Amino acid sequence: MKFTLKGLFPLLVFFALCIAFAYGLTKDPRELPSQLIDRPFPQFSLPDLMDETQLLDNSYLQGQVTLVNIFGSWCVACDQEHPMLVKLSRNGEVPILGVDWRDTREDGLRWLARGGNPYTRVIFDAESKLAIDLGVTGAPETFLVDKKGQIRYKHIGPITEKVWQETLKPLIVSMEAEQ
Amino acid sequence: MIAEIGQIMLILALLLAFAQAILPMVGAQRRDARLMAFGDRAAVAQFICILVAFMALTYVFIVSDFSVKLTALNSHTDKPLLYKISGVWGNHEGSMLLWVLILSIYGALVPVFGRTLPAGLKARALSVQGMIGVGFLAFILFTSNPFLRLNPVPMNGQGLNPLLQDPGLAFHPPFLYLGYVGFSMAFSFSVAALIEGRVDAVWARWLRPWVLVSWCFLTIGITMGSVWAYYELGWGGWWGWDPVENVSFLPWLVGTALLHSILVLGKRHTMANWTILLGITAFSLSLIGTFVVRSGVLTSVHSFAVDPARGVFILALLAIATGGALILYSLRAHTLRSNAGFDFVSKEGGLVLNNLLLIVATITVFLGTFYPLLIEAFSDDKISVGAPYFDISFAPVMIVLILFMGIGPLVKWRTDSFANLRPHLLKSGLLISVVALLVYLFGKSVLGALSMGIAVYLFYSTLVAFGKKIGFGKPGAWVRAKAQSPSVYGFLIAHLGMAIAMAGIVSMSVWAEKDVKILSIGDSMNVGAYTFTLEKMVPGREVNYQFVKGDVSVSKNGKKIATLHSARRFYFVREMVTSEAGIQVRFNRNLYVGIGDGSQEKGWVVRAYIHPMVCWIWLGALMMALAGFISLFEKRRQIS
Amino acid sequence: MRAFLVFVLLFTFTVFGQATAQQSAANASLSEQEIENRAHKIGESLRCVVCQNQSIDESNAPLAADMRVMVRERIRGGDTNEQVITFMRDRYGDFVLLKPPLQANTVLLWLAPFFLLVLFLVWYVVQAKRKRMAPTASPLSDEEQQQFQKLSQNQGGKS
Numbered sequence: 001m002k003f004t005l006k007g008l009f010p011l012l013v014f015f016a017l018c019i020a021f022a023y024g025l026t027k028d029p030r031e032l033p034s035q036l037i038d039r040p041f042p043q044f045s046l047p048d049l050m051d052e053t054q055l056l057d058n059s060y061l062q063g064q065v066t067l068v069n070i071f072g073s074w075c076v077a078c079d080q081e082h083p084m085l086v087k088l089s090r091n092g093e094v095p096i097l098g099v100d101w102r103d104t105r106e107d108g109l110r111w112l113a114r115g116g117n118p119y120t121r122v123i124f125d126a127e128s129k130l131a132i133d134l135g136v137t138g139a140p141e142t143f144l145v146d147k148k149g150q151i152r153y154k155h156i157g158p159i160t161e162k163v164w165q166e167t168l169k170p171l172i173v174s175m176e177a178e179q
Numbered sequence: 180m181i182a183e184i185g186q187i188m189l190i191l192a193l194l195l196a197f198a199q200a201i202l203p204m205v206g207a208q209r210r211d212a213r214l215m216a217f218g219d220r221a222a223v224a225q226f227i228c229i230l231v232a233f234m235a236l237t238y239v240f241i242v243s244d245f246s247v248k249l250t251a252l253n254s255h256t257d258k259p260l261l262y263k264i265s266g267v268w269g270n271h272e273g274s275m276l277l278w279v280l281i282l283s284i285y286g287a288l289v290p291v292f293g294r295t296l297p298a299g300l301k302a303r304a305l306s307v308q309g310m311i312g313v314g315f316l317a318f319i320l321f322t323s324n325p326f327l328r329l330n331p332v333p334m335n336g337q338g339l340n341p342l343l344q345d346p347g348l349a350f351h352p353p354f355l356y357l358g359y360v361g362f363s364m365a366f367s368f369s370v371a372a373l374i375e376g377r378v379d380a381v382w383a384r385w386l387r388p389w390v391l392v393s394w395c396f397l398t399i400g401i402t403m404g405s406v407w408a409y410y411e412l413g414w415g416g417w418w419g420w421d422p423v424e425n426v427s428f429l430p431w432l433v434g435t436a437l438l439h440s441i442l443v444l445g446k447r448h449t450m451a452n453w454t455i456l457l458g459i460t461a462f463s464l465s466l467i468g469t470f471v472v473r474s475g476v477l478t479s480v481h482s483f484a485v486d487p488a489r490g491v492f493i494l495a496l497l498a499i500a501t502g503g504a505l506i507l508y509s510l511r512a513h514t515l516r517s518n519a520g521f522d523f524v525s526k527e528g529g530l531v532l533n534n535l536l537l538i539v540a541t542i543t544v545f546l547g548t549f550y551p552l553l554i555e556a557f558s559d560d561k562i563s564v565g566a567p568y569f570d571i572s573f574a575p576v577m578i579v580l581i582l583f584m585g586i587g588p589l590v591k592w593r594t595d596s597f598a599n600l601r602p603h604l605l606k607s608g609l610l611i612s613v614v615a616l617l618v619y620l621f622g623k624s625v626l627g628a629l630s631m632g633i634a635v636y637l638f639y640s641t642l643v644a645f646g647k648k649i650g651f652g653k654p655g656a657w658v659r660a661k662a663q664s665p666s667v668y669g670f671l672i673a674h675l676g677m678a679i680a681m682a683g684i685v686s687m688s689v690w691a692e693k694d695v696k697i698l699s700i701g702d703s704m705n706v707g708a709y710t711f712t713l714e715k716m717v718p719g720r721e722v723n724y725q726f727v728k729g730d731v732s733v734s735k736n737g738k739k740i741a742t743l744h745s746a747r748r749f750y751f752v753r754e755m756v757t758s759e760a761g762i763q764v765r766f767n768r769n770l771y772v773g774i775g776d777g778s779q780e781k782g783w784v785v786r787a788y789i790h791p792m793v794c795w796i797w798l799g800a801l802m803m804a805l806a807g808f809i810s811l812f813e814k815r816r817q818i819s
Numbered sequence: 820m821r822a823f824l825v826f827v828l829l830f831t832f833t834v835f836g837q838a839t840a841q842q843s844a845a846n847a848s849l850s851e852q853e854i855e856n857r858a859h860k861i862g863e864s865l866r867c868v869v870c871q872n873q874s875i876d877e878s879n880a881p882l883a884a885d886m887r888v889m890v891r892e893r894i895r896g897g898d899t900n901e902q903v904i905t906f907m908r909d910r911y912g913d914f915v916l917l918k919p920p921l922q923a924n925t926v927l928l929w930l931a932p933f934f935l936l937v938l939f940l941v942w943y944v945v946q947a948k949r950k951r952m953a954p955t956a957s958p959l960s961d962e963e964q965q966q967f968q969k970l971s972q973n974q975g976g977k978s
Contacts, residue, residue, distance in 0.1 A: 565917025
């Protein structure tokens with residue numbers, strides 16, 4: 001048995017590659033880290049879904065911990081998430097600001113009428129103005145904003161009981177305690 | 180019933196492959212002729228079993244037997260027969276069955292063409308081929324069984340992915356796999372050679388046709404994929420540096436290197452270790468390609484439905500096959516004897532350079548494709564590596580390669596002097612300058628002009644090299660031309676094809692023009708010298724889809740030169756929208772229109788493109804494939 | 820060494836050259852055509868984040884369409900190409916850039932091809948020189964080998 005460094009080299013390269021591949025298998029390629037953690041929520045001024053004459057802006061985020069939830073009537077996963085949001089709103093856990101994304105006004109209103117409206121206000125963002133500022137890639141996505149209007153956490157995909165109990169709720173509790 | 184026959188045949192094939200993996204290897208160690216000969220029979224029997232299984236699955240698709248889960252998920256009664264058949268491999272399970280079918284075809288051809296091979300080498304190679312068979316048959320049976328039944332039986336199937344309902348794509352996978360899997364021969368024979376500790380001219384000359392065949396099929400497969408992407412994806416690209424495209428390109432690059440190194444090994448008996456390593460690498464890259472497409476570790480337009488369990492299985496296969504071969508290589512590489520060294524100016528040297536440059540190209544593409552994955556594995560960052568990276572890093576390597584490609588064929592074996600080449604280099608320099616100047620006056624791009632000059636130089640140099648071989652200009656040149664061996668013509672056509680493809684690629688990347696606008700009926704847009712007008716949008720329906728067809732007229736200098744028809748199709752069964760591009764194909768330029776989202780009130784998104792010389796790319800690629808097939812007719816020289 | 824330097828220079832030029840070329844655009848009086856040209860150029864270098872490996876310029880996805888509109892708005896608003904790209908990068912991260920920026924974690928990606936190219940060429944020269952220093956008994960050329968075979972076959976026929 002005789003190993004030469006020259007002969008061993010291809011094996012070592014291949015070995016390193018296998019490790020990287022194996023690691024790659026454990027990750028979901030669709031998930032994107034948010035750029036906006038610990039940055040202020042982007043400035044916006046967009047119409048209210050309920051009343052197109054009224055403009056909503058950042059003042060709705062000041063002074064309280066808020067959940068900002070991106071949804072659309074076209075989004076299948078949002079249907080799945082909706083009952084959970086309705087439950088949170090009924091229990092008065094946290095104010096939820098909705099962003100109706102890439103939707104028509106009629107469809108958005110009809111969707112809320114059907115499933116119930118868990119949102120304190122709904123921002124109507126038909127042209128992805130706010131969505132692009134938030135770096136949104138799909139719906140539903142949810143941002144946790146602190147009292148100073150800073151984004152603290154981003155969740156991709158539907159909020160489930162598990163996500164709420166294990167991640168969001170503890171975060172909200174600790175953020176409520178902040179000055 | 181038919182499905183069950185297929186199932187049984189697959190199990191039988193797995194058992195046969197198992198025997199084929201073990202018995203001939205044992206036989207070769209013990210020099211037992213009967214055990215060694217068993218490999219031949221097992222290979223043929225395995226092929227027959229898999230063929231029957233494949234035919235069973237095809238039958239199930241043709242008669243639309245929806246009690247088989249795979250058919251229910253991927254077929255539909257309202258589908259043309261062609262797509263019922265291509266539906267067999269238009270899904271993960273079926274395409275893996277096609278994969279092993281092709282593997283077994285190559286395996287069965289070893290005894291047919293390998294009568295003159297040393298018995299030990301043949302037995303060991305077939306044994307390795309058997310091991311690969313075991314791995315992939317087990318993969319199919321345990322993670323992707325195509326014959327699973329469904330209960331209750333649905334009324335109808337869910338249809339084939341509309342993007343795949345296209346004649347170009349129907350035959351894209353078979354060609355691609357004929358290429359990918361063909362490299363298993365290079366792999367098996369390399370491993371066998373390592374076990375024996377011996378590589379010689381017989382080995383190299385016997386293996387070269389198989390490498391050629393695989394390479395040709397891979398070339399055709401990649402070209403078909405490129406043509407398909409061009410007219411089906413609707414954004415006028417012929418190559419997107421998409422991960423799935425890249426992983427088919429990687430074995431092609433290494434295969435090209437292997438073709439050249441095995442030539443040197445056969446003629447001069449140098450580069451033995453290197454050729455073995457390339458043989459292992461070419462097939463390993465094919466396996467990595469399979470792994471990437473099936474596991475979803477990289478996102479891409481073309482991926483099949485992803486499943487981590489399958490990814491784990493293929494990764495394990497890859498680790499065992501390639502890892503095993505490389506361990507063997509590290510143990511045995513130093514025992515393989517070959518002549519060392521090459522002269523600075525010599526054909527051997529030129530081919531070494533060719534290999535080195537192709538490997539740099541391979542590593543560049545590999546790095547670009549897998550870098551995001553590597554970064555993610557070792558940090559939390561997420562980056563993209565797209566076309567701009569490859570344009571900057573891959574193109575210069577190719578330019579250097581092509582510069583040498585114009586010289587290499589003119590150099591003599593063993594040793595040559597620089598002085599002999601000087602006249603050619605001077606003429607070439609002059610040629611490049613003149614062509615570049617002319618092109619610059621016409622096209623106003625320094626980069627484009629220089630690259631075009633280099634493409635013309637490659638064309639010219641290839642003709643010069645051929646002329647030198649036949650003594651062009653001296654009496655009897657025509658007779659000598661006819662007497663040249665097929666591989667000389669292979670060289671000629673392949674290298675000319677490369678020059679033509681390069682010219683196409685250069686003009687597409689430098690002089691293509693495009694615009695995207697929202698047009699209502701009657702609106703026009705200008706692209707380059709052409710005016711595109713949206714004339715009308717007509718709705719209609721076919722058996723399996725509903726469509727809106729747009730007529731776009733194109734005029735130049737106020738004269739109408741074409742009406743292009745582009746359509747948006749809505750497929751009922753899958754609820755999917757596809758776009759059909761409207762293309763006027765001409766030898767020197769294509770006009771291309773794709774219609775996107777829109778409505779009567781708001782207008783439609785219209786993409787219009789002028790594509791200069793895009794057909795040259797595919798013409799060049801097909802010439803390369805043709806050249807490979809011509810080289811196959813090389814008479815085997817008898818060496819004992 | 821000189822070749823290496825030339826390569827490094829060439830390479831840095833291609834990577835950074837394009838960025839500086841369009842820095843100074845007076846945006847007040849941009850024609851529609853100029854805006855379109857610049858938007859295409861920017862669009863080709865931004866990834867459509869919901870697609871699989873397409874640029875926003877190529878993609879038909881709704882979000883890509885909105886991003887294209889956003890790019891044009893930023894150009895009209897007076898942004899340079901650089902600023903538009905930075906705008907998107909601030910929101911979607913490095914992931915949105917199809918041409919990865921040269922930074923600590925991409926040094927290998929950008930330099931490896933050029934480094935290898937130079938390394939291999941140097942290796943070639945060294946290897947060929949070594950051969951010239953120590954000429955070995957040169958093996959038979961192709962023609963010689965054929966002749967040899969012919970001879971040995973003839974002999975085989977006789978015996």
